[in-house]
Amino acid sequence: MAKVLLLQGNQACAEGAIAAGVTFFAGYPITPSTEIAEIMAKRLPEVGGKFIQMEDEIAGIGAIVGASLTGKKVLTATSGPGFSLKQEFIGYATIAEVPIVIANVQRVGPSTGQPTAPAQGDMMQARWGTHGDHPVIALTPASVPECFTLTIKAYELSEKYRMPVLLMLDEIIGHMREKIEIPDYDTIEKPVRKGPRVGPSEFKAYEPDSDGVPPMADFGTGYRYHVTGLVHDETGFPNGSPAATEKLLKRLHEKVERDIDKITMYEEYKLDDAEIAIVTYGGTARSAYAAIDMAREEGIKVGMFRLISVWPFPEKEIAQLAQKVKVIVVPELNYGQMVGEVKKAVEGKVPVKPMSKYDSEPISPKELLEFVKNL
Amino acid sequence: MAKVLLLQGNQACAEGAIAAGVTFFAGYPITPSTEIAEIMAKRLPEVGGKFIQMEDEIAGIGAIVGASLTGKKVLTATSGPGFSLKQEFIGYATIAEVPIVIANVQRVGPSTGQPTAPAQGDMMQARWGTHGDHPVIALTPASVPECFTLTIKAYELSEKYRMPVLLMLDEIIGHMREKIEIPDYDTIEKPVRKGPRVGPSEFKAYEPDSDGVPPMADFGTGYRYHVTGLVHDETGFPNGSPAATEKLLKRLHEKVERDIDKITMYEEYKLDDAEIAIVTYGGTARSAYAAIDMAREEGIKVGMFRLISVWPFPEKEIAQLAQKVKVIVVPELNYGQMVGEVKKAVEGKVPVKPMSKYDSEPISPKELLEFVKNL
Amino acid sequence: MIEMRLSGSGGQGLILAGIILAEAALLDGKMAIQSQSYGPEARGGASKSEVIISEKAIHYPKVTKPNLVLAMTQEAVDKYSKDLPADGILMIDTTFVKKVPDHLKNVYHLPITEKVTAELGKALFANIVALGAIVATTKAVSVESITTAILHRVPKGTEDINKRALELGIALVAK
Amino acid sequence: MIEMRLSGSGGQGLILAGIILAEAALLDGKMAIQSQSYGPEARGGASKSEVIISEKAIHYPKVTKPNLVLAMTQEAVDKYSKDLPADGILMIDTTFVKKVPDHLKNVYHLPITEKVTAELGKALFANIVALGAIVATTKAVSVESITTAILHRVPKGTEDINKRALELGIALVAK
Amino acid sequence: MAIKTIGKHCKGCGVCVTFCPKQVLGLDALGKITVVDETKCITCKQCEMRCPDYAIFVEKK
Amino acid sequence: MAIKTIGKHCKGCGVCVTFCPKQVLGLDALGKITVVDETKCITCKQCEMRCPDYAIFVEKK
Amino acid sequence: MEKLIEKYYRPRLPHIWCPGCGNGIVTSSIIKAIDKLGLDQDKTVIVSGIGCSSRASGYLNFDTVHSLHGRALPVATGIKLADPELNVIVITGDGDGTAIGGNHFIHTARRNINLTVILFNNNIYGMTGGQYSPLTPTDSKATTAPYGTLERAFDIAELAKAAGATYVARGTAFHANMLVDVIAKGISHDGFSLIEAVTQCPIYFGRQNKKGDASAMLKTQRDNAVTVEAAKKLSPEQLEGKFKIGVLHQSEAPEYTKQYQAIIDRAQKGAK
Amino acid sequence: MEKLIEKYYRPRLPHIWCPGCGNGIVTSSIIKAIDKLGLDQDKTVIVSGIGCSSRASGYLNFDTVHSLHGRALPVATGIKLADPELNVIVITGDGDGTAIGGNHFIHTARRNINLTVILFNNNIYGMTGGQYSPLTPTDSKATTAPYGTLERAFDIAELAKAAGATYVARGTAFHANMLVDVIAKGISHDGFSLIEAVTQCPIYFGRQNKKGDASAMLKTQRDNAVTVEAAKKLSPEQLEGKFKIGVLHQSEAPEYTKQYQAIIDRAQKGAK
């Protein structure tokens, strides 16, 4: 039976994971993400799952990679410093095609920065944090209910494309409590991993279907395959030939690019007649709703394009947006990150104005309104 | 006395460091960067310096951060996987303003990838690899002599701006041997760190001069100051107020932005009358020189804008370039990284064509020529 | 829409109080958002818990124009009552707060901690007393809902004493 | 410009041979670039060392049109002689190579390892023998410079035997 | 002999009160350290040694 | 009894030659394993056990 | 003590630690040891990681580094090797030093570089609000162990010894004078020294595990600690549930920075 | 043996290891132990890190993971905890397992999770071409120690024991049969088992340190190894320069995944 609760974003993320069928969590505590671990520690045994606090963040992601190979849905959660430490393994999960979900609840600044204050400073790191070329899927919830639904969505994408999916929360969303209606988990469709359709003798572990994604066998079911971070061919064994290298890296990218329209998620808020578009995401979108409502009352035609999936970046949609509006404003809690992507997509068609705030406070609706008025 | 030698790029980088006055190296072996460590292990004791192989890459960068605080010039060297592991500390050195130099000799692919083959897949990671907002300086040598000179330059920049400087080599440049004329090291001006001009009692460890850079005292000289990765104020002690946060993060960026013209280095090759511009860097530039010479013989007006400093990205110069040429080609050994920056700078003025190769082989001059011809 | 800020020092249970207030609002069928802020330095330092209650969807989760500020320490008054408009309500625990800003008109001087220690023997329930005072003053939520919300959140076996604390709070302002 | 590829298996010292060749070119006052490629799997597998020598600056460091390929194993022939033009020189060590591509005109069948083992008692110097053969065939560098370059790179005490290996190589093709 | 307390530093943990062998110390209504009966003090400095907040110092005269 | 050698696997390390108690084995000109005198073999399987490359197998008949 | 505070603390008090937290006591023990040995304040460096305990560096008037979580030892190693004249003291927590920093811990011990490490062991992650650490006793409650911890805690002294540490001691916040003493001995020791300082976190470890207030936790330290000397006279049964304090291990091995200097001397003579 | 190869090896031979490298021998010892115990091939997983030795996983016909440098143990922990029915065997090198992977090593031992770790100890980083490792003996030459190594090597068996390992053994490539035996015992042991397999890298460790060819290095193993039983009868002087082989330590402690199951049972009963 559905329940109405007052939950934190972090809590909703943990509950979303349970609802999606997650049965394994490994991680290392770090503010402002720790509640996710704490809730999983309590909840997982209740649903027959396992929680383990590892010795560091690297071990945390390593353990979920291992658990995923046994067929489990897995989660780890962290914040900036831990996210930096996990990067090498994110690359591993990408090239070895191991579905995992990582929640990063962003804090302020490089290094230790300011652990308890909000920022959106890891957005570009989410895209480029690991070495080498790799595709990325990253989602940014803007409300507590969305923390729940996007977490489930993360598993859908992660299982479908066999790759890491990042949940990029910020401290605003992660720590605020709001109303959420939680459905009975039995009514939620659990994302399913595509298993092999042939027997072990015909199985080639990394031979893709036409969607570019190879079916994945669970460890312990007799398929006996090899998983490696080296460049490999369809057999899964190392093959560093130029042909195999290109084929693999291309496929990894194309399985995402091909479906970019399916993956892309965004919300349009009062954009229909807008002359000014605010492009933003996550906690900052909350300021934008409010600012837009205020602006509209003053007759200013402003609307919002809210990025829900930030990576892959919806280039096409933003290019279209640039056809419709006169100016684009990109408020962010950082020194200017996603605004660069917007600029790239807009190609000079309309002015793109960054509105960067990085003083550890959220952007208030009033500030944003002023900014829009002074354009 | 100057000597003519046949050296590898990695060797020239190590010798450049010695010439710049480096007396401390800490690292962890990894192909294709290991020669740098091996040479430093041999050479440093000869010049009274210290080499230490640490237990992992994180410890390697941690140790050079420590050594730098005592006033030493320091180096670590790594490749992709190790570069990923070092990211957290790169952020630390940035916010704590500790001058360090990191050489990353890039290999193929995410994760273990292909350790012995060339790629340029960590270019965006160099910019965005650590969490939070941070400025970056990164240089890309395109020859063995340039490995030597840019390494010295890296110390000049690192000491001047009190921040990490990245030397982004690729396997082509790191492992090829070519002629280099090495001057007598005594004739080389050693970069100097700006020390305090006041006594310990008046000293505020993080109070910047007008150039945005605070003078830096060596540990053990009586200034007794505090170094932290937390957001802090001029005193160096934690201060998480919005004002202090904004002030610090802004200053970190502005000390670089202010001097961007001084930091920016590039080479123009046969660009004067060019209609086609090739924008590239590192090992791929070697293919471009050759391809341009071949094209010119066929009467094709093509030239190269070779990025030497890739970060901060020379946006202004590329925007100007877009005024002069009809099309820009960006060959890279990756799935398309710097081409995005070029696009951002060009703002749709002229077409920007990526020429991405990521099959573990360099781009041959002939391939590049064909590409240019087929534009 | 009513915006409230509950502030004090780390150990005073104000985050919990904010949560209870927001949950009570949900029970009343309203929308509510609760958020908090604390530094790593907030061990014993100032901390705040903010609650916004509204009939409609609430976009921005932080308090921008507080209708009420509860301040349980002097530091909290100094730090968190600045943006309170002249007609806003400032509610202080006189046990710890000695000085209030001049320009404010509606200041409730309540001996919260003193009273609760005297009546219930433990300072621990001061946050519930404060809730009682807030609810009685603002009517932001119904007494029924706040009671349910409190009982839902407090440890078993402490229901009665918590109810008494709530009543104490209500009585404090009734006076 | 002359482009040469020295190929064989991991332990045969061909990287060193390439370096020596390039250093000799520098001694001759020319430009030279040496590069190599090997996989992590190249322990015992095929590996190559490439040398380009020119009077002018050399831009692209990899061999694109080899003038000469030295192949010290069958795998090396198969893998690294493909792009050798019909008039290019293929030099093989007959000790290990049994089959050569048909289309090539200039194939030097040299019993390098066999000979060096017989004459100097150790297969170790096969790379220097090969250098002798290459220099004698291509005149890419002077005999004087290659001798100096070899002596500069080899361990003390092995100068004489290395010189004899070089001469052996020169003699192999002189025949 | 003098017992010096620094109210600004004291966090009222009660450690000094517990370990004072002579019941010299106590906490006031605001939970801060207070000297109840200085005359009983034997200057053993237990309080000074154990105060985690450097809020109490005892000097032998 | 039969000694089976796999030339493709043998890397000529000489370990089997060294540890064969009966001098049954040797390396050929190309440095590959070769059976010098099979008749002396006592099927002790030292060679098989020690070969790092799985290039020699001995079967008792 | 008041004078020591003036001399060795920065004017940044009160510190951020909770009421009753043992960190203040352990920190002052370090200061007393430094003062006792008369170390040159300008030649003494304190390096910490991240955690409540690691905040100590910010209060002390030396050259100080508040580094990254788990990474105090590599930074300290860099400082000490780069300038062996400096006295380098490391402040770390049980999480900082033995969870994320465990690898640096064993390797730094193995190298026997002359650092003095004071590990504030409060059996919990304090800074992040009460998760279990590798030194949390089995069957304890923690926010990430709502059903109780399964894992056995490290005997960090044994681990240090096995890794190669040449000086290992343990003290407690209760036995503050003895703590000063074992820290001073550790600083004087020419090699890697570990001092485990058992301390109380009444807020997280104490509350979750019903250990009482700070005073009660200090009493527990008093009651469960047995000096190395006294322990010798006790039977295993009598030692059940107790832990030893004092110098637990001391041995001789070449010190890293001295050995390195010898290499420099050799290299500069052109020897190989 | 030929049959074992057919059954347990993938058709990917010859392997990449150098002539005379001991990795092939240690790998076949693992296979023999698996065969001896009759483990279900479909329920056995092999996890390795990165290094020459870690390439072994790719040759063996099981579910196999060639993970990241130093990270085999976390991955193995995830597999084992997620599916305790699987037999999980870890292959690691001295660099992989004790340098970059040292922290995972001690923590996995501490947790006493039922993994069997075979650490290929060739005293060097083979894959990257001969740098020193934490198990390189003092005063050895390595490409990063042209003047000889200064550091003392870990006694990895002692370290594992101090960290909490409940089964610790050592074998050598020379004593291949005994190695099979101690590996088999380790697999059967219900808890964390470490088997150090001393092996030769003739190419890098051997050459740089003039240890002769593979045969000579195998003879050195033969001559310097003393069984645990024999060692008991020898004086410290007689043991000088020798190392012990056999089962070095075995003890009882609750196994992690079993304990976790108990927690699940409790939680599902609603108990707390």
Ligand SMILES: Cc1ncc(C[n+]2csc(CCOP(=O)(O)OP(=O)(O)O)c2C)c(N)n1
């Ligand atoms: C890389 C990284 N991971 C996690 C954290 C979060 N974190 C800060 S302190 C801490 C644990 C502190 O525990 P301990 O070292 O025992 O110190 P205490 O606070 O108990 O003194 C953690 C997990 C961090 N800052 N950086």
Ligand SMILES: Cc1ncc(C[n+]2csc(CCOP(=O)(O)OP(=O)(O)O)c2C)c(N)n1
């Ligand atoms: C993060 C990271 N750092 C460094 C490396 C490079 N690397 C690969 S294997 C290896 C050492 C291998 O030594 P060991 O574990 O002893 O294995 P061996 O090759 O000797 O069997 C190193 C340093 C890497 N792949 N990844």
Ligand code: SF4
């Ligand atoms: S010095 Fe001793 S007797 Fe005096 S107040 Fe302090 S603890 Fe009590």
Ligand code: SF4
């Ligand atoms: S021990 Fe210190 S902080 Fe605690 S009550 Fe006494 S004086 Fe105050």
Ligand code: SF4
């Ligand atoms: S079985 Fe024994 S005797 Fe026969 S070849 Fe092998 S080692 Fe020699």
Ligand code: SF4
């Ligand atoms: S031991 Fe094996 S690889 Fe070595 S020579 Fe004998 S058969 Fe060949």
Ligand code: SF4
């Ligand atoms: S949380 Fe614990 S360790 Fe941290 S300051 Fe408070 S009492 Fe001390």
Ligand code: SF4
């Ligand atoms: S380098 Fe050493 S460890 Fe690696 S395969 Fe060769 S001999 Fe074996």
Ligand SMILES: [Mg+2]
């Ligand atoms: Mg702790």
Ligand SMILES: [Mg+2]
């Ligand atoms: Mg090794």
